[in-house]
Amino acid sequence: MEALRPFYSSYFSVALSPSGPLVRRRVAVLAAAGFPSHRYRNYECLRPMRCVLKKNKKRRSLLFKETDDPGNVEVYIPSAADDAGTATETFTTIELDERESSEDKKHTIVQRIIIFVTSEAAPYSKTGGLADVCGSLPIAFAARGHRVMVVSPRYLNGVSDKTYADSFDTGVRIKVPCFGDQPEVGFFHEYRAGVDWVFVDHPSYHRPGNPYGDENGAFGDNQFRFTILCHAACEAPLVLPLGGYTYGENCFFLVNDWHAGLVPLLLAAKYRPHGVYKDARSILVIHNLAHQGVEPAATYHKLGLPPDWYGAVEWVFPTWARTHALDKGETVNILKGAIVTVDRIVTVSQGYAWEITTGEGGCGLQDLLSNRKNVLNGITNGIDIDEWDPASDKHIPFHYSIDNLSGKAKCKAALQKELGFAIRSECPVIGFIGRLDYQKGTDLIMMAIPELLQHDIQFVMLGSGDRQTENWMRSTEFNYKEKFRGWVGFNIPVSHRITAGCDMLLMPSRFEPCGLNQLYAMRYATVPVVHKTGGLRALRLAISTFREHKASWEGLMKRGMSRNSTWDSAALKYEQVFKWALMDPPYVK
Numbered sequence: 001m002e003a004l005r006p007f008y009s010s011y012f013s014v015a016l017s018p019s020g021p022l023v024r025r026r027v028a029v030l031a032a033a034g035f036p037s038h039r040y041r042n043y044e045c046l047r048p049m050r051c052v053l054k055k056n057k058k059r060r061s062l063l064f065k066e067t068d069d070p071g072n073v074e075v076y077i078p079s080a081a082d083d084a085g086t087a088t089e090t091f092t093t094i095e096l097d098e099r100e101s102s103e104d105k106k107h108t109i110v111q112r113i114i115i116f117v118t119s120e121a122a123p124y125s126k127t128g129g130l131a132d133v134c135g136s137l138p139i140a141f142a143a144r145g146h147r148v149m150v151v152s153p154r155y156l157n158g159v160s161d162k163t164y165a166d167s168f169d170t171g172v173r174i175k176v177p178c179f180g181d182q183p184e185v186g187f188f189h190e191y192r193a194g195v196d197w198v199f200v201d202h203p204s205y206h207r208p209g210n211p212y213g214d215e216n217g218a219f220g221d222n223q224f225r226f227t228i229l230c231h232a233a234c235e236a237p238l239v240l241p242l243g244g245y246t247y248g249e250n251c252f253f254l255v256n257d258w259h260a261g262l263v264p265l266l267l268a269a270k271y272r273p274h275g276v277y278k279d280a281r282s283i284l285v286i287h288n289l290a291h292q293g294v295e296p297a298a299t300y301h302k303l304g305l306p307p308d309w310y311g312a313v314e315w316v317f318p319t320w321a322r323t324h325a326l327d328k329g330e331t332v333n334i335l336k337g338a339i340v341t342v343d344r345i346v347t348v349s350q351g352y353a354w355e356i357t358t359g360e361g362g363c364g365l366q367d368l369l370s371n372r373k374n375v376l377n378g379i380t381n382g383i384d385i386d387e388w389d390p391a392s393d394k395h396i397p398f399h400y401s402i403d404n405l406s407g408k409a410k411c412k413a414a415l416q417k418e419l420g421f422a423i424r425s426e427c428p429v430i431g432f433i434g435r436l437d438y439q440k441g442t443d444l445i446m447m448a449i450p451e452l453l454q455h456d457i458q459f460v461m462l463g464s465g466d467r468q469t470e471n472w473m474r475s476t477e478f479n480y481k482e483k484f485r486g487w488v489g490f491n492i493p494v495s496h497r498i499t500a501g502c503d504m505l506l507m508p509s510r511f512e513p514c515g516l517n518q519l520y521a522m523r524y525a526t527v528p529v530v531h532k533t534g535g536l537r538a539l540r541l542a543i544s545t546f547r548e549h550k551a552s553w554e555g556l557m558k559r560g561m562s563r564n565s566t567w568d569s570a571a572l573k574y575e576q577v578f579k580w581a582l583m584d585p586p587y588v589k
């Protein structure tokens, strides 16, 4: 019996084993045993088997023992009733398929240990595109053979609670030294799609509203909430025995936006002086530079950093940006601290990587970012093609594909009906989905709507955020019942139905680090109209093309649909960045 190990821990010996063929052999055993496919990584060589396994949803534990014979592995597969798994006599010897050993040789990806730190990750928590990226890129990495953990808060607000239902309490509690105290946090865990989803638990994450605020505005203690997230994320790889093994120190931290920005500072100031994380690397992923985590300088001592590290986060606003005569402009800026300590920086498109080094796009940080140009890269986001697929989307009433667009017309009619518009195929339906703020150019829509609604169009707007814009949406709907619907709120199924049912998606963003909605729209044969091509003037051209040049319009729809926006090429580029990060010693030793 001592040779037996429960499946869950053996899984991670699979994942961590440096020996390729052995890894493949054990994974092949899991597949041959009919173990649900989401329990092991999506190695290329298993694809043929996965089709069969998808039907087998039954959860069973699996024990195995190694044999000296390299061709065979003995596995114990208890029946459901027998799940305690104590009998040893039911071992079965499984011979490995030849196909797999030959495929082994092709698998050349270097496995990395990757820790995402993020304030939101879909489907658990979402207010925007950050969640989409942190919900799907980790899965893409895991599918490529990396060991991946995503650390985000466990927000309980009565609405999202059910999304955490499959996570369990690891029982691990740690105290994080910050804010003049030792707040205790717990860790919940779910293993899904090859990724360890780790949820940091603390009472400050349990309240109504979204991750950052409620109807009264941003939460006043966000600095505290994300400081404990960063401390907890640094501890997670060291203290959580996920599947029996901790992730360990030799990892890559992918820190997303300012909420995770304290991580590289903690690695440099708190851990490395004590010999911990000496070989780890951190990569800052900037989704949106407009938010930097700026608070009064007096809050520095709360962050849990040594006093002599103040300079790293110190940020003095220029005189013109100060609010009153006594304001000295002295603040701490978490994102700035990350920029000056992190090993590498990635933005979510190449264009944005350049923009943030300019006065127009740098949000005050352009000089610091320019200084780090040699480690700054842009990698365009991909999209989750399982979640956003018009051929199988569970949120839309009819399905369609590039070969048969008839379902799209039905989705349009269904949307018109749902919104209370006249069901008219010849009338262009234009949509907008997004946060209602300056970045997304919603004020431009507000200015243009009276003129736009002179045309024979139907316009639907889904979004929440700026209170004034929300009120404007309500009153415009009241005044233009036939032509305008304002859906105030955050609703994922509605966003899918709008994406599928509209002819055009309007995105008059002032700046867009990458933008996901245009990628989703194209995949749904919905033509995006964006600011850069002439903004709302381009919309008039789009409307006349829709009406008068049906063949060109269909060509546009199909070209959009056939665009490859999967995560594969982005993941490959991130792997290159990992390689580069290791070529240099840690930026702050």
Ligand SMILES: Nc1ncnc2c1ncn2[C@@H]1O[C@H](COP(=O)(O)OP(=O)(O)O[C@H]2O[C@H](CO)[C@@H](O)[C@H](O)[C@H]2O)[C@@H](O)[C@H]1O
Pocket (backbone or CB within 6 Å): 127, 128, 129, 130, 132, 133, 287, 288, 348, 381, 433, 434, 435, 462, 463, 464, 489, 490, 491, 492, 495, 512, 513, 514, 515, 516, 517
């Ligand atoms: N009211 C609502 N109801 C339902 N769903 C809603 C919604 N409002 C927004 N969404 C959804 O939220 C996501 C927003 O994606 P964006 O790319 O516009 O991201 P955002 O600007 O938040 O993030 C930043 O990060 C992303 C990711 O890197 C970058 O693409 C982007 O340019 C950058 O500004 C989409 O999935 C959209 O459908």
